[in-house]
Amino acid sequence: MSGFSARTDFPRTWNPLARALAERRDRGLPLLDLTETNPTRVGLPSPELALLAHPGALGYAPEPQGLLSAREAVAAYLASRGAHVSPAHLVLSASTSESYGWLFKLLCEPGDNVLVPAPSYPLFEYLTRLEGVETRTYRLPRAHGFGLDVEAVAAARDARTRAVLVVNPGNPTGHYLREGELDALGRLCAEVGLALISDEVFSDFAWDEEPGRVPTVAGRELPMLTFSLSGLSKVAGLPGFKLGWTHVGGPDALRDEALARLELVADTYLSVNTPVQLALPGLLSHAPRFQEALLTRVTENRRLLRQARPSDAHWDVxxxxxxxxxxxxxxxxxxxxxxxxxxxxxxxxxxxxxxxDFTRGAFLVLSLLPPPDVFTAALEPLVRVLATSG
Ligand SMILES: Cc1ncc(COP(=O)(O)O)c(C=O)c1O
Incomplete structure (x- = not known):
């Protein structure tokens, strides 16, 4: 079709599953939805709305990196996770997705590529293509618990690769980056001049503790340009508040050049709204209450799932x-x-x-967010249908 960019030429046909789902919805039939990942729809605690009614909320102070008070709140949140960073090295955006777009503009010429993990979050194909950037896939081996295999990263790279994306922990695979993996990745990136983009939106949601995990790359001495991404969407369960952040790290000169350029990109959009920036300290102090309730929910649903699995089942969690x-x-x-x-x-x-993008085997992905009555009700048919497979 003429007149439109190839970047927006995405397939829009419905797969058989989406069609069957729409049909069921049209017929008004009941659904137990184990794909629900919207944290605002599953009965988890929300913050006081009054937080948005800050006296300065009607004002406008265009600050490309975001209001200092908001960046200080993010720095304090990161410090509570053991990452000590300067607010000067933080850039706020309207979401993690927007941060990705800014980073691709910063790092890539059209036609350059970034390395993305698979299996993983499906939005990368869109976020890159909209910036004229290509993706090359590195596989997360199942034998390694879907963790990072630095040799696979190195093998996926070519002369036009500019950055490696790491999702830590993986979505939906839930594997954390480990110290040894980060060391090896650092050596590779420094040697061949790649930046690291670390997506840490799920980092606060660990189900257990284990030494050697890297919860965030922010605040670490690393030999390559490093971007650590997160935001209110997952940290406080507030995707509609539209606020994300990027911490920029790495060798001083590279970091400062990246920040100066990102400031210009951010200044072009000035996309973060004032009320949410002013409310950020309060919203981040609400985050632990949300996270605790979410972790209780997720751990309980996972326990129910494992308990429902018959010991001779042909499927596994x-x-x-x-x-x-x-x-x-x-x-x-x-x-x-x-x-x-x-x-x-x-x-x-x-x-x-x-x-x-799971390959080699067949897999299902279940959200652990639904309320326990929905999750429990779904388990009986799940176990029954899976018993007829294989
Ligand atoms: C791994 C990962 N990164 C980023 C995002 C997007 O977050 P945001 O709402 O900040 O754009 C998601 C949303 O599901 C995600 O799963």
Whole structure:
């Protein structure tokens, strides 16, 4: 079609699952939705709305990196996680997704590429393509618990690669980056001149403790340009408040040049609204209450899921250490889509692994956020349908 950019030429056809789901909804049939990851819809604590009514909220002080008071609040939040950073090295944006767009503008010429993990969060294909940037995939080996394999990262790179994206912990695989992996990644990035973009939106949601995990790359002495991304969307369960942040780290000269250029990018948009910036200290002090309730929910649903699995089942709950989801490995026959459609017939909605680019095997992805009554009600049909596979 003429007149439109190839960057926006995304496929818009519905897959059979989306069609079947829409049909069920049209018929008004009940649904137990195990794809619900919207934290505002599952009965978790929310902050006081009055926080937004700050006396300065009607004012406008264009600050490209974000209001200093808001950046100080992010620095204090990171310090409470053991990462000591300067507010001068933080850049606020309207979301993590927007931060990605700014980083691709900062680092890549059109046609350059970034390395993205697979399986992973499906938005990268869109975020890159909209900036004229390509992706090259590095696989997270199942044998390694879907953790980082630095050799796979090195092998995926070519002459036009500018950055490596790491999702820590992985979504939906829930594997944290480890000290040894970060060391090896640092050596590779420094040697060949790659930046590291570390997506840490789920970092606060660890299900257990274990030495050697890297919760954030912010505040660490690393030999390469490093961007650590997070935001209110996951940290405080407030995706609608539209506030994300990027910490810029690495060798001083590179870091300062990156910050100066990012300031210009941010100044072009000035996209973060004033009320949410002024409310940020209060919103971040609400975050622990939200996170505690979410972790209780997620751990309980995961316990129920494991308990529901018959000991001789032909499916497994994939081991993970954190996040909001669980991955099931299911038999190859009848496979992901047929299993999802059979579950939908029973009123249960789950995602097939191919949405997240799982390969070599068949997988389902379940959100652990639904209220326990919804989750429990979905388990009986789930176990029954899975018993007929394999
Ligand atoms: C790994 C990951 N990164 C980033 C985002 C987007 O977050 P934001 O709402 O800040 O754009 C998501 C949302 O689901 C995500 O799963």
């Amino acid at each position: 994939v081991p993970a250490q954190g996040g909001w989801s669980s991955v099931l490995r299911i038999p190859l026959e009848p496979g992901e889509e047929a299993t999802c459609l059979a579950l939908l017939d029973e009123g249960v909605v789950v995602q097939p692994g191919y949405f997240y």
